[in-house]
Amino acid sequence: MEYYRTRDILHVKEMLGHKSLNSTLIYTQLINFEKDQYIARVAHTEEACKLVEAGFEYFCDFNGHKIFRKPK
Numbered sequence: 001m002e003y004y005r006t007r008d009i010l011h012v013k014e015m016l017g018h019k020s021l022n023s024t025l026i027y028t029q030l031i032n033f034e035k036d037q038y039i040a041r042v043a044h045t046e047e048a049c050k051l052v053e054a055g056f057e058y059f060c061d062f063n064g065h066k067i068f069r070k071p072k
Contacts, residue, residue, distance in 0.1 A: 009021065009024060012024055038070060039069065039071075039072055040059070042062075042066070042068075043068055048066055052068070055070050056069060057069060
């Protein structure tokens with residue numbers, strides 16, 4: 001789950017205490033990234049707080065607007 005969340009294989013290797021990256025790769029092959037689907041919302045001013053409270057995470061800025069997403 002940590003690899004799914006961060007997509008950082010070296011972080012997961014260290015977190016699990018593996019000496020070999022090959023050991024970590026065995027576990028990460030169980031993750032299917034093709035199913036990544038998100039609900040996206042644009043926030044203006046105080047709407048951002050409400051989105052975070054509803055489980056959305058900040059994704060990026062686009063044309064001066066903040067984009068938030070959460071998994072479906």
